[in-house]
Amino acid sequence: MASPCSPTDLPQTLLEPILIRHATHNGFKVRFDTTFLSFTQDDETKFITVTLRDKLSNYEYTVRTKYLFGADGAQSQVVKQLNLPMNRKPGQGVAINVLVKADLSHLVESRQGNLHWVMQPDKEHPEFGWMGIVRMVKAWDEWMFIMFPNRDADINIQPTKEEYLQRVRDFIGDDTPAEIINVSKWFINEIVAQSYSHGNIFCLGDAVHRHPPMNGLGSNTCIQDAFNLAWKIAYVHRGLAGPSLLSTYASERQPVGESIVTRANQAFRDHFRVWSALGTLPTDLSDRQRALAELSESSLKGKKRREAFKEAIQSTAQEFHGLGVEMGQHYSGQGIYDADELAPFQLTGLAAENPVLYHEPNTYPGSRLPHVWLNKAAPTTPTSTIDIAGHGRFVLFTGIGGDAWKKAVEKVSAEIRVPLEAHSIGFRQDWEDFYFEWERLRGVGESGAVLVRPDRFVAWRANEVLGIEEDCVAKVREVLKSILGF
Numbered sequence: 001m002a003s004p005c006s007p008t009d010l011p012q013t014l015l016e017p018i019l020i021r022h023a024t025h026n027g028f029k030v031r032f033d034t035t036f037l038s039f040t041q042d043d044e045t046k047f048i049t050v051t052l053r054d055k056l057s058n059y060e061y062t063v064r065t066k067y068l069f070g071a072d073g074a075q076s077q078v079v080k081q082l083n084l085p086m087n088r089k090p091g092q093g094v095a096i097n098v099l100v101k102a103d104l105s106h107l108v109e110s111r112q113g114n115l116h117w118v119m120q121p122d123k124e125h126p127e128f129g130w131m132g133i134v135r136m137v138k139a140w141d142e143w144m145f146i147m148f149p150n151r152d153a154d155i156n157i158q159p160t161k162e163e164y165l166q167r168v169r170d171f172i173g174d175d176t177p178a179e180i181i182n183v184s185k186w187f188i189n190e191i192v193a194q195s196y197s198h199g200n201i202f203c204l205g206d207a208v209h210r211h212p213p214m215n216g217l218g219s220n221t222c223i224q225d226a227f228n229l230a231w232k233i234a235y236v237h238r239g240l241a242g243p244s245l246l247s248t249y250a251s252e253r254q255p256v257g258e259s260i261v262t263r264a265n266q267a268f269r270d271h272f273r274v275w276s277a278l279g280t281l282p283t284d285l286s287d288r289q290r291a292l293a294e295l296s297e298s299s300l301k302g303k304k305r306r307e308a309f310k311e312a313i314q315s316t317a318q319e320f321h322g323l324g325v326e327m328g329q330h331y332s333g334q335g336i337y338d339a340d341e342l343a344p345f346q347l348t349g350l351a352a353e354n355p356v357l358y359h360e361p362n363t364y365p366g367s368r369l370p371h372v373w374l375n376k377a378a379p380t381t382p383t384s385t386i387d388i389a390g391h392g393r394f395v396l397f398t399g400i401g402g403d404a405w406k407k408a409v410e411k412v413s414a415e416i417r418v419p420l421e422a423h424s425i426g427f428r429q430d431w432e433d434f435y436f437e438w439e440r441l442r443g444v445g446e447s448g449a450v451l452v453r454p455d456r457f458v459a460w461r462a463n464e465v466l467g468i469e470e471d472c473v474a475k476v477r478e479v480l481k482s483i484l485g486f
Helices: 012-025 077-082 161-172 218-237 243-278 285-294 300-315 323-327 349-353 403-416 437-441 469-484
Strands: 034-041 048-054 060-065 068-070 086-089 094-101 115-118 131-138 142-148 179-187 190-193 201-203 394-398 420-424 449-452 458-462
Touching (some): 068 077, 094 161, 190 243, 243 323, 285 300, 394 403, 403 469
Parallel strands (some): 068 201, 394 420
Antiparallel strands (some): 034 048, 094 142, 094 179, 115 131
């Protein structure tokens, strides 16, 4: 298992109120109906002055801040004013989101799924709705009908609400009542910023990586950007790290953004094989009908088309089962200490064969901390290594014979004031490795050490305990000072 948590399909309309409630309860002020206009930065003090406009009163006002975070989406005004250089590849057209209230439970009763491709190559279709995706928003009565226009359609096409509703009914296929809630357009982009930050201005989320929603990498990657940046801002702001730590945000996250933009767009392109096998690509209806009919023919053409269809469907595994691209991010640079490693990082096992599909958990510095269930000698509720780590602090895992690491952690934490804990895993230690999974994945000896950052990425590791306690103290101090930029 890659995570102690089960996957959750949570629409943005439900997630945002949860986040707003949590932020508000923790002292943050959230201002809706507010537009970012511009910012200026004082070269001497480095403070940033942001000009905002209240859209309800049209009142303009300023906010003075030490940091500015441009998480303002694909039309980011912060990115535009910073003039961040962008890597742009040709887009793949426009898509139209039609949010619909319709009870489709009877259509998914025997095969529940939250995403359905709908293609009707044997029928005529409107220019704005060549084919589409029907994506569940709330089970099973709220859906997003994502319509893809003809490849040569005018991107400014403006169908009427009645035309949209008719296409929705075509996709549903029966007389189920349907109500359109909202319609919006978006572009299938392949764009990533070359850099994510400038000074104390940081851009994240769709502002710096823009792509179709394939592989489910959108919101997840946005949240990961914030998770990577948040602890670094906190440490620098509290004087626990030097300003150079903040530069690791862009150096760690930009390669991830580049890879997921490429993967999401390739996943979209992979569907052309499915469309071709089903006969959806020809513009002439009779050609499409002929191609679709071949799938059920007892002929050489039919056999070839069925084989092409099977292979096309199997190729979509890269999208729907791509655990590697979701979990296999690897960081390098100042935020990681890998000077003690004997060899450069390399993917292993199945991940080496296909890094999109497969994730091989490991503790090489720069990798995600592997999830392992641990417990106590007198068993209680299992606890994941993921839950022991994090929470705004560095955590060091060791084992039998690693007491010197635990004492070193205590001394260094008191000396440099960095939140730091140590936990021993093994027989009758702080945590029991009942299934020997940690032993299999830890990548170091019993007395070794694995140091984990607050964002649960491995910062450094040592194969075994060093000669004396003071050597361990010196090493932990050296590693933390290197990472934190002291």
